[in-house]
Amino acid sequence: MHPYRSHHCGQLRQSDVGAAVRLSGWVHRVRDHGGLLFIDLRDHYGLTQVVADPDSPAFSTAEKVRSEWVIRIDGKVKARTDETINEKLPTGHVEVFASDIEVLSASRELPLPVFAEPEYPEDIRLRYRFLDLRRETLHANIMKRSAIISSIRRRMVEDGFFEFQTPILTASSPEGARDFLVPSRIHPGKFYALPQAPQQFKQLTMVAGFDRYFQIAPCFRDEDARADRSPGEFYQLDVEMSFVTQDDVFNAVEPVLRGVFEEFADGKKVTQNFPRIPYAESMRKYGVDKPDLRNPIVMESVTEHFRGSGFKIFAKMIEADEKVEVWAIPAPGGGSRAFCDRMNSWAQGEGQPGLGYIFFRDGEGAGPIAKNIGPERTEAVRTQLGLKDGDAVFFVAGVPAKFASFAGAARQKAGFDLKLIDEDRFEFCWIVDFPMFEWNEEEKKIDFSHNPFSMPQGGEEVLDAVIAGTTNAEDVLAYQYDIVCNGIELSSGAIRNHLPAIMKKAFSIAGYDEAVLEEKFGGMMRALEYGAPPHGGIAPGIDRIVMLLCGEENLREVVMFPMNQQAEDLMMGAPSSVSPRQLRELHIRLNLPDEK
Numbered sequence: 001m002h003p004y005r006s007h008h009c010g011q012l013r014q015s016d017v018g019a020a021v022r023l024s025g026w027v028h029r030v031r032d033h034g035g036l037l038f039i040d041l042r043d044h045y046g047l048t049q050v051v052a053d054p055d056s057p058a059f060s061t062a063e064k065v066r067s068e069w070v071i072r073i074d075g076k077v078k079a080r081t082d083e084t085i086n087e088k089l090p091t092g093h094v095e096v097f098a099s100d101i102e103v104l105s106a107s108r109e110l111p112l113p114v115f116a117e118p119e120y121p122e123d124i125r126l127r128y129r130f131l132d133l134r135r136e137t138l139h140a141n142i143m144k145r146s147a148i149i150s151s152i153r154r155r156m157v158e159d160g161f162f163e164f165q166t167p168i169l170t171a172s173s174p175e176g177a178r179d180f181l182v183p184s185r186i187h188p189g190k191f192y193a194l195p196q197a198p199q200q201f202k203q204l205t206m207v208a209g210f211d212r213y214f215q216i217a218p219c220f221r222d223e224d225a226r227a228d229r230s231p232g233e234f235y236q237l238d239v240e241m242s243f244v245t246q247d248d249v250f251n252a253v254e255p256v257l258r259g260v261f262e263e264f265a266d267g268k269k270v271t272q273n274f275p276r277i278p279y280a281e282s283m284r285k286y287g288v289d290k291p292d293l294r295n296p297i298v299m300e301s302v303t304e305h306f307r308g309s310g311f312k313i314f315a316k317m318i319e320a321d322e323k324v325e326v327w328a329i330p331a332p333g334g335g336s337r338a339f340c341d342r343m344n345s346w347a348q349g350e351g352q353p354g355l356g357y358i359f360f361r362d363g364e365g366a367g368p369i370a371k372n373i374g375p376e377r378t379e380a381v382r383t384q385l386g387l388k389d390g391d392a393v394f395f396v397a398g399v400p401a402k403f404a405s406f407a408g409a410a411r412q413k414a415g416f417d418l419k420l421i422d423e424d425r426f427e428f429c430w431i432v433d434f435p436m437f438e439w440n441e442e443e444k445k446i447d448f449s450h451n452p453f454s455m456p457q458g459g460e461e462v463l464d465a466v467i468a469g470t471t472n473a474e475d476v477l478a479y480q481y482d483i484v485c486n487g488i489e490l491s492s493g494a495i496r497n498h499l500p501a502i503m504k505k506a507f508s509i510a511g512y513d514e515a516v517l518e519e520k521f522g523g524m525m526r527a528l529e530y531g532a533p534p535h536g537g538i539a540p541g542i543d544r545i546v547m548l549l550c551g552e553e554n555l556r557e558v559v560m561f562p563m564n565q566q567a568e569d570l571m572m573g574a575p576s577s578v579s580p581r582q583l584r585e586l587h588i589r590l591n592l593p594d595e596k
Contacts, residue, residue: 004072004104010046014093016077021096023048024072024104026134027065029115037062039098041073044139049086049095050075058098068114068134070105073098122556127570129561141558144264145546149216151263152237152542155256161214161239166201168194168218173520178222180232188587194220197539199453200524202240203496206535207527213240216542222567230543230555231567236491237545240537246479246495249536250274250430253483257490257540261426264549271428274483278433284400287408289434292487293427295415299407302328302395305380311356311372314397326397327407330385331414334392335359339417340367343394346413352406358382359392369395412487426548428485433457436478437510446473447510454478454494455536456506463505473509483540485548493538500528 004024012021025043032038039050039062050073052062058073065071075096086092111127112120114134125132132138153163172179172193179193195201197219205213217238225231237256241249254274261270275293282289285298303325306314317324334340340357347355358365358378365378385393394414396407415421436456438449456462457477465471479495497503503525507517517525546558556562563569583590 008045009041009043009048010090012048012077012091012094012096014079017079017094019077020074021077022072022074023050023096025070026114027067027069027071029067030062030065039065039071039073041071042134046091047089048091049080050098051078051095052098052101056098058101061101061103062098065101065103066107068107068110068131069103070107072102072104074100123564123570126556126562126564129571133560138557141546141550141552142560144550145542145558145560148260148264148546148549149542151260152256153216155259156214156237156239159252159256161212162210163215164205164210164213165215166195166198166205166217170195170201171523173200180220180222183586183588185586196221197236198238200521202238202537203453203524203535204527206240206242207530207532209242209533211242213537214238217539225563225565225567230559231563231565234555235542236539237542238537238539239493240535242533242535244495244534244536246432246481246536249493249495249538250276250481253538253540254428257428257483257485257545260545261428261485261549265426268424268426270426274428274430276430276432279431279435280433282431283404287404287406287411288487289431289482290484290487290489291408291429291431292412292415292421293429294421294423294425294486295412296332296420297330297411297415299327299329299411300385301325302381302384305377305384306373306397309373309377311369314356314395317397321399323399324397325400326395327400327403328381328385329394329396329407329411329414330387331392331394331418332387332420333390333418334414335361335390336392337367340392340394342417343410343414347406347410350406350409355410356395356397357392358395360387360389363389426485428483431482431484432480433477434480434482435474436476436480436506437473439474445511448506451478451480451492451494452506452510453497453503454480455497456502460499460502460505463502463509466509467505479536481538483538488544488548490544491538491540493536495534495536498528498532498534500525503528 001022006022009023009025023041025041028040028042028047030037030039035054037052037059039052041048041050052059073096075098077094078097080093080095110131112124112131114131117135117137133142169182169192172181172191177196179196182192182194184190184192198215198217202213215238217236218233219236220233223231239253241252258270258272279289282291287299303318306326307318309315314326336359340359343357344355356369358367358370358381360382364375365382370378381393387393394410396403396410435449436454437446440447455478457479462471462476466473466476481494482492483490497506504514504517543555543559547555550558552558561571
């Protein structure tokens with residue numbers, strides 16, 4: 001017999017009754033039932049109940065073992081009695097009567113419990129992550145992550161993509177976040193950077209003629225943590241394709257995401273045909289460019305109903321500035337003063353002066369706004385929005401660019417509080433037609449709104465029109481897109497600008513001369529001058545996909561060894577100081593800030 005096990009702890013069934021077996025694993029818990037000791041023995045695969053009675057030579061050892069000790073047991077498989085069968089366990093019809101127990105490794109007193117998984121402080125969980133990972137839910141999340149990645153990889157290969165690895169040590173480039181820098185020992189004073197994304201490398205792979213690339217790529221960004229963003233590092237499904245249009249990218253990626261979500265959704269419905277929503281429409285209807293389409297609330301402009309009305313606050317704003325609009329946020333089922341007051345209080349807590357409202361009862365509108373604008377305008381609002389008795393509507397006013405995000409948050413707040421959101425669905429959409437340029441208020445100039453390497457819709461001709469002054473730069477759209485699920489942005493992508501002449505004009509419109517292009521992206525520019533195919537891609541976030549499919553709200557619940565909010569690895573003690581010798585070898589002298 002094998003020195004540690006003949007079976008694993010999730011393997012034994014009724015067909016094994018009478019067999020002599022050997023199991024090894026962790027003591028999940030010990031129970032004393034009137035002299036009989038029951039040990040729940042756990043390994044990666046499952047749990048088996050082990051019984052030691054006072055007549056067994058294993059009993060004296062069984063009395064000593066404690067939670068999370070690692071033990072080996074020899075024994076015979078027996079059927080449980082009908083009243084002790086545990087249908088919740090695959091091994092719940094049998095138990096092993098121990099004849100011998102060997103302690104392979106004892107455990108100190110646990111700093112956090114593994115059994116029952118009570119809430120525990122995050123710093124303790126991260127410091128002892130190797131114990132935290134023994135907990136059933138987290139262990140299952142990590143295994144689901146592995147299965148999801150395997151499924152993605154299989155689907156990509158079946159769809160004709162090829163997996164390539166790109167460098168980890170590379171050059172620093174402005175990707176929108178801070179780089180992690182790695183000093184070079186053999187090139188004093190120079191630094192590598194860890195890639196924020198393989199963006200340039202995957203484009204160069206297309207220039208090199210490899211056509212359909214993918215990679216489960218590690219990415220590194222020195223940025224603050226958020227619930228949906230890990231500090232330091234994350235993984236993405238990096239994809240690039242040659243000789244493709246935007247539709248081709250969508251048609252390749254959509255089946256992969258839909259298939260993976262259907263496979264791991266545990267019965268939840270998944271969008272079959274991902275709708276395509278222009279950026280401007282998404283901002284107007286939902287207040288965000290990553291809308292949660294499980295929420296049925298759609299905002300509308302009701303500006304004309306307030307123009308010249310008795311509600312002077314809005315009427316004067318509309319009269320004073322032609323850019324001012326009034327947006328309505330319908331709230332089906334929210335037609336009570338108590339709910340409206342709660343929403344108003346929430347708005348004030350968000351730093352807003354309040355949230356105007358009308359609620360409908362007995363065939364008419366109620367509330368201060370209804371009284372001020374009168375029954376005809378109130379009825380016009382109700383008719384436009386399709387509201388009925390028992391419903392409410394909230395209003396925000398101003399320049400949409402300044403209030404849209406707040407309006408979007410109010411929409412989502414109303415949807416959750418009124419239980420309008422169907423949480424048994426995964427609702428996908430594409431956000432398309434992003435603006436290529438935007439006004440940079442801080443620097444008082446036109447700048448790129450997002451990705452400077454996207455192909456402008458209209459190509460070189462539209463950029464020439466901007467340069468000639470016949471087209472507004474802010475009206476130029478890009479072949480740029482996001483994929484969104486349940487209000488979470490999984491990825492941005494684009495059809496790339498593969499023509500140097502267009503790239504130079506796009507950068508000049510944003511106020512950058514060719515020297516900047518040469519300094520920051522010289523390698524890419526030179527590559528594009530040697531025959532680059534039209535190409536495009538996308539990079540959905542693996543961590544966010546797994547978070548959604550595991551039903552978690554924080555990435556740390558689906559990442560094996562995450563950092564804390566301060567980008568510290570409490571378990572390994574990183575970041576850490578290094579020795580003076582290491583610094584000398586790297587030709588580095590520290591210039592630390594003064595301690596306060």
